[in-house]
Amino acid sequence: MYKGMAIASVNTHHTFFGERCSISPPNGGPVSTSCVGFGIERWLHALADHFDGDWGQAQEAVEKAEKSLS
Numbered sequence: 001m002y003k004g005m006a007i008a009s010v011n012t013h014h015t016f017f018g019e020r021c022s023i024s025p026p027n028g029g030p031v032s033t034s035c036v037g038f039g040i041e042r043w044l045h046a047l048a049d050h051f052d053g054d055w056g057q058a059q060e061a062v063e064k065a066e067k068s069l070s
Contacts, residue, residue, distance in 0.1 A: 002046040002050075003049070006039070008037065008038045008039065009037045010035075010037075012032070013032070013035070014032050015032055017031075018032060047061075
């Protein structure tokens, strides 16, 4: 969330799609599924808002975050 706006989501469907689409692993039974979504336009809006439209500063912050993950 960024200021009340969802910028990503995660959903767990449990066996909903496994049952309805007959998806099962080799050992039987329906599979459980989930999904994740990222709203790129929402991330860009959040970055623009947070850094007052200074895209250079936003890019530096993103690159710094990337380096911290390596």
